[in-house]
Amino acid sequence: MPKIEKTVLQNDPNEAESGARKPKTPGQSQENKSFCLDDHCPESQHEVLSVTDLIETVNEVSKLSIAHEIVVNQDFYVEESVLPPNSLEGRIMEMMYNAFWDHLEDQLSSIPPDFTCALELLKEVKEILLSLLLPRQNYLRNEIEEALDMDLLKQEAEHEALDVPHLSNYILNLMIRLCAPVRDEAVQKLESITDPVQLLKGIFHVLGLMKMDMVNYTIQNLRPYLQEHSVQYERTKFQQLLNKQPSLLDCTTKWLIKTAVDLTTPSPSSPESPSSSRMACSPPNWAANNSELPSSTMVLYEGYVNLLLWDSDIEEFPETLLMDRMRLREIESQLNQLTILASVLLVARSFSGNTLFSTPKFLDKLKCITKALMEEFNPRPEEAMVSVSEQVSYEIHQGLKNVGLNALSSEKTASLIGQLQNIAKKENCVRSIIDQRSRFFLKCCLVHGMQESLLDFPGGLILIKEELAELGWKFVNLMHHNQQVFSPYYEEILKDIIPPAQAQEKEVESV
Incomplete structure (x- = not known):
C-alpha cells in the first residue's frame, strides 16, 4: 500500500x-x-x-x-x-x-x-x-x-x-x-x-x-x-x-525526438548509421535518411515502452510522466522478474518435456519456488541462479520419478544446471529473446488493445501468460491515462518532429 x-x-x-x-x-x-x-x-x-x-x-x-x-x-x-x-x-x-x-x-x-x-x-x-x-x-x-x-x-x-x-x-x-x-x-x-x-x-x-x-x-x-x-x-x-515555466516540456520533447530517431535509424552496429544520442537533440532529417515516416501514435507508444529501459544516469525523464516514474520503475522491475521466470521455465521444460509442464500443479510449484529464490536476484544474480538451478533440477528429477519416467542423466542434469545458471547474464540468449517478446507484447497491448493481444499471445511466453497479462493491464491503463491527459502537448511536439507535408496520420495495422 x-x-x-x-x-x-x-x-x-x-x-x-x-x-x-x-x-x-x-x-x-x-x-x-x-x-x-x-x-x-x-x-x-x-x-x-x-x-x-x-x-x-x-x-x-x-x-x-x-x-x-x-x-x-x-x-x-x-x-x-x-x-x-x-x-x-x-x-x-x-x-x-x-x-x-x-x-x-x-x-x-x-x-x-x-x-x-x-x-x-x-x-x-x-x-x-x-x-x-x-x-x-x-x-x-x-x-x-x-x-x-x-x-x-x-x-x-x-x-x-x-x-x-x-x-x-x-x-x-x-x-x-x-x-x-x-x-x-x-x-x-x-x-x-x-x-x-x-x-x-x-x-x-x-x-x-x-x-x-x-x-x-x-x-x-x-x-x-x-x-x-x-x-x-x-x-x-x-x-x-x-x-x-515554458521550458517545462523540454525533456518530453527530447524523449519524443529520440524515439522517432530510433524508430527509423539503422542498427548502431552499422558503421554508416548516425548516433541516436547525437541526433536526439534535433528533429530527424527524414529526406536525408530516406526513412519511412512513422505515425505520431507509433512514436508515442514506442516511447512509452522505452521508459521501461530508462537510464536515469544519462537521460532526463519526460516531465509529463514524472508523477508515474516510480510506478514505471516498479513495472520495469516486475517485467524483469517475469523475464527471468519465463527463461527458467522454458529451459526446464526443454529438459523435462511437456509431460510435467502439462500438469498445472507442477508448473505452479516450480513458479513458486523460482519466485521465492529470485528475491535475492538483483543484489546477487549469480548466487540466486545457483539456488534456482539446484532446486529446479531437483524438482524435475522428483517429478519425472513420480510420473514413472526416467530421471535425467548426470550429463543432462549438469547441462540443465549450467543453462539455468547462465540466465544470470543479461546477454543470455533465452533471456534476451524473452525480454524482447515481453516488451513487444506490451507494445501490442498499447496498439491493438489487451483483448486482441491476449488472443495472439507471443510464443514462449505462454507459461507466464497470467502474470504478463496482469502487468500488461497495469501498464496500458497507466499509459492510456497519460495519453489522454497530455495528448495536446504530444501532438504539438510531434507536429514539429514529423513534417506536416508528409504527416498523413496512418492507422496502425501492424506493429
Whole structure:
C-alpha cells in the first residue's frame, strides 16, 4: 500500500483554461530548467524561484499529484505516520510531545490551576470534531458549538470553574457516536482512564486516527468524481505550471525526438548509421535518411515502452510522466522478474518435456519456488541462479520419478544446471529473446488493445501468460491515462518532429 501524509485538496474553481502550449525548440539552453513534479528529478531540472512562486508551485504540484494518485492508484489511502524510534526526527518529536503533556499536567496541578494549554487543546479538539461531521449533521454541529463554546469556556477558566474531566467525558461520548467501527476498541479503552491529562492525551491521539479515517472516506467518495474529470483537471493544472515555466516540456520533447530517431535509424552496429544520442537533440532529417515516416501514435507508444529501459544516469525523464516514474520503475522491475521466470521455465521444460509442464500443479510449484529464490536476484544474480538451478533440477528429477519416467542423466542434469545458471547474464540468449517478446507484447497491448493481444499471445511466453497479462493491464491503463491527459502537448511536439507535408496520420495495422 502506498502512504501519504497530506489530506485531499479540492479543485480550484478559478482554474485557467487548458490547452497545448508549443514547447521551446530542443536546441534551447537547459539553464534555468523547470521545477520538478516529484522528488526524484535530477538536479538539472530545478529552477530557483521566488519564495512566493515556490509556495504556489508546491501547492499546485501537490494538488496535481494527489489527484493523479487517487485516480491511477486504486489502493491509495492515508495512513498513520510512524517515525523510526531511533531517528533524530523521531527523538525530537517525542521530546516535544512529552514536554507538552508534562506542561499541561503542571498547569492543571498548580494552585490555582492554569487552563491556558487546556483551552488551546479543547479548541483544536473542537475543530477536529467539527471536521468529522457530514454536511447533513447540523443538529450535532450545533450541539458541539454549544458544548464547546470557547468564549464561555474561557470565562469559566478565568473563574477557575472549568471542568476538564466533564468536558473530556463529553468529548469521549461524542467520539463513540462518530468513530468508524475500526476505532471502537481504541475509544473503549479511553473509558477506563481516570487521569484527566492521560485521557486528553488518548483522546487527541484517537481523534487524529478518526480524522485520517474521514480523509480516506472522502477519498473513496471523491474517486468516481475525479475519475470522471481527472483528464481535464490534470491537464489544466499542468497548463498552469507550464504558463509559469515554458521550458517545462523540454525533456518530453527530447524523449519524443529520440524515439522517432530510433524508430527509423539503422542498427548502431552499422558503421554508416548516425548516433541516436547525437541526433536526439534535433528533429530527424527524414529526406536525408530516406526513412519511412512513422505515425505520431507509433512514436508515442514506442516511447512509452522505452521508459521501461530508462537510464536515469544519462537521460532526463519526460516531465509529463514524472508523477508515474516510480510506478514505471516498479513495472520495469516486475517485467524483469517475469523475464527471468519465463527463461527458467522454458529451459526446464526443454529438459523435462511437456509431460510435467502439462500438469498445472507442477508448473505452479516450480513458479513458486523460482519466485521465492529470485528475491535475492538483483543484489546477487549469480548466487540466486545457483539456488534456482539446484532446486529446479531437483524438482524435475522428483517429478519425472513420480510420473514413472526416467530421471535425467548426470550429463543432462549438469547441462540443465549450467543453462539455468547462465540466465544470470543479461546477454543470455533465452533471456534476451524473452525480454524482447515481453516488451513487444506490451507494445501490442498499447496498439491493438489487451483483448486482441491476449488472443495472439507471443510464443514462449505462454507459461507466464497470467502474470504478463496482469502487468500488461497495469501498464496500458497507466499509459492510456497519460495519453489522454497530455495528448495536446504530444501532438504539438510531434507536429514539429514529423513534417506536416508528409504527416498523413496512418492507422496502425501492424506493429
